[in-house]
Amino acid sequence: MAQLRVHNLAVSLDGFATGEDRTFDAPFGHAQDRLMRWYFPTRTFMEMSGHMGEATGDGANGIDDVFAAQTRRGIGAEIMGRGKFGPQVGPWQDHSWQGWWGNEPPFHTPVVVLTHHERPDLVLGETTFLFRDLTPQAALALATDLAGGLDVRLGGGPTVVREFLAADLVDFLHIVVVPIVLGRGVRLWDGLEGLEERFDSETAVSPSGVAHYTLSRRTPVGELHGGPAPRT
Amino acid sequence: MAQLRVHNLAVSLDGFATGEDRTFDAPFGHAQDRLMRWYFPTRTFMEMSGHMGEATGDGANGIDDVFAAQTRRGIGAEIMGRGKFGPQVGPWQDHSWQGWWGNEPPFHTPVVVLTHHERPDLVLGETTFLFRDLTPQAALALATDLAGGLDVRLGGGPTVVREFLAADLVDFLHIVVVPIVLGRGVRLWDGLEGLEERFDSETAVSPSGVAHYTLSRRTPVGELHGGPAPRT
Numbered sequence: 037m038a039q040l041r042v043h044n045l046a047v048s049l050d051g052f053a054t055g056e057d058r059t060f061d062a063p064f065g066h067a068q069d070r071l072m073r074w075y076f077p078t079r080t081f082m083e084m085s086g087h088m089g090e091a092t093g094d095g096a097n098g099i100d101d102v103f104a105a106q107t108r109r110g111i112g113a114e115i116m117g118r119g120k121f122g123p124q125v126g127p128w129q130d131h132s133w134q135g136w137w138g139n140e141p142p143f144h145t146p147v148v149v150l151t152h153h154e155r156p157d158l159v160l161g162e163t164t165f166l167f168r169d170l171t172p173q174a175a176l177a178l179a180t181d182l183a184g185g186l187d188v189r190l191g192g193g194p195t196v197v198r199e200f201l202a203a204d205l206v207d208f209l210h211i212v213v214v215p216i217v218l219g220r221g222v223r224l225w226d227g228l229e230g231l232e233e234r235f236d237s238e239t240a241v242s243p244s245g246v247a248h249y250t251l252s253r254r255t256p257v258g259e260l261h262g263g264p265a266p267r268t
Numbered sequence: 269m270a271q272l273r274v275h276n277l278a279v280s281l282d283g284f285a286t287g288e289d290r291t292f293d294a295p296f297g298h299a300q301d302r303l304m305r306w307y308f309p310t311r312t313f314m315e316m317s318g319h320m321g322e323a324t325g326d327g328a329n330g331i332d333d334v335f336a337a338q339t340r341r342g343i344g345a346e347i348m349g350r351g352k353f354g355p356q357v358g359p360w361q362d363h364s365w366q367g368w369w370g371n372e373p374p375f376h377t378p379v380v381v382l383t384h385h386e387r388p389d390l391v392l393g394e395t396t397f398l399f400r401d402l403t404p405q406a407a408l409a410l411a412t413d414l415a416g417g418l419d420v421r422l423g424g425g426p427t428v429v430r431e432f433l434a435a436d437l438v439d440f441l442h443i444v445v446v447p448i449v450l451g452r453g454v455r456l457w458d459g460l461e462g463l464e465e466r467f468d469s470e471t472a473v474s475p476s477g478v479a480h481y482t483l484s485r486r487t488p489v490g491e492l493h494g495g496p497a498p499r500t
Contacts, residue, residue, distance in 0.1 A: 049445075049481075050283045050457035213281075213445065215469040215481060219461025225282035229451025237447040239479055241471045247479045249281075249447060 038180055039187045039207035042197055043107035045224070046071040046212040052221035053194035060123045063136070065221060071214050074244040080104035084142040099242040103210060112183025114143050115175050117196035118151040121165065127153050134160060146182040148175050150196060172203045194224045201228055209235065209251040270412055271419045271439035274429055275339035277456070278303040278444040284453035285426035292355045295368070297453060303446050306476045312336035316374040331474040335442060344415025346375050347407050349428035350383040353397065359385050366392060378414040380407050382428060404435045426456045433460055441467065441483040
């Protein structure tokens with residue numbers, strides 16, 4: 037069965053997944069790069085962002101990279117919130133602006149961009165952005181269809197992840213707890229009381245100081261043998 | 269130098285150190301025992317609570333116990349909020365009620381109970397409770413004096429710990445992140461933005477699923493050689 041997966045979602049000790057005062061030049065707001073410093077040195081990030089071989093080196097192969105690398109494994113489509121495509125809000129003013137991701141975005145798959153303001157599909161390199169006003173369920177159905185049997189990545193931001201978690205659509209969640217106190221921003225966990233009852237969690241610590249949590253959705257007993265629970 | 273230390277302070281993934289709806293019978297409110305389940309099986313807890321040798325066994329010696337045991341090391345006094353002594357609020361109605369801790373409380377030292385409603389000192393076994401209306405600085409001065417050269421434990425609750433952290437009085441902080449989402453209660457981290465800049469942190473994971481964080485206050489450069497920084 038294809039899964040819906042979240043990877044590399046970093047939160048502070050106080051549960052903020054992004055900061056306040058986000059702008060075009062500061063996508064994480066006052067958090068700046070502090071939630072993602074564990075990620076930038078990884079070989080996975082270096083490869084995806086085209087930095088291999090520059091002065092930054094070839095990227096680290098350690099524990100952080102082991103987790104980061106999973107984000108590329110067997111993904112056929114991504115779902116993201118509009119804020120991950122660009123900082124604009126409200127009706128699109130300018131279709132010539134093509135997002136933060138450049139001419140060859142690192143997705144290489146169809147990407148469903150959730151927005152109340154649809155616009156024509158945008159093809160950039162191997163990535164096609166589809167701007168759609170859909171419920172989480174409908175977005176997942178579309179992305180699953182586009183993924184052709186592979187998994188779907190739920191790319192964030194935190195508000196979108198929270199909505200999909202609340203709707204119990206997420207099969208796998210990789211959270212990275214960074215030992216900083218952000219104090220303000222967008223909280224990941226609001227409205228998700230008792231989430232742990234639906235997931236099995238495991239934890240690993242990296243020398244970089246972050247803790248990696250994997251949350252895997254528990255299989256309901258009736259589904260253990262390959263089908264839905266019999267109706268009783 | 270004597271230190272002010274916090275131990276075994278458990279928080280949920282969303283940063284709550286206790287739940288909502290706390291009562292006499294439910295000191296952690298709707299969180300019930302979920303924040304402390306890692307702690308109860310430890311040898312340290314078994315010894316402190318007098319359960320050794322009962323059906324629960326002798327207690328576990330694993331990673332969780334390694335951390336828990338530190339709470340007893342070299343402590344000469346404790347500071348706690350009134351809520352850790354008992355559930356009452358407002359003026360004391362009944363001095364005959366002597367707290368949740370029984371006739372032989374597990375502290376065995378003077379304990380400064382912070383309250384706006386003072387009452388006579390209370391001696392129970394080897395523990396003396398002093399009920400005082402003090403600022404964090406004055407409470408620390410009193411407890412340091414009572415500790416006779418040993419360290420002072422800051423015993424919680426989270427509101428008290430937050431106040432002492434905001435006043436930069438805490439030297440060591442042991443936090444236990446439990447992989448649950450409480451959703452409501454008392455947040456530990458509010459108002460502490462940027463706390464990590466004052467502490468060096470390390471992390472370890474236990475097979476029980478919790479992550480132990482140690483935060484040690486950084487020594488200002490001028491104090492590295494044994495005295496205050498020279499005035500310039």
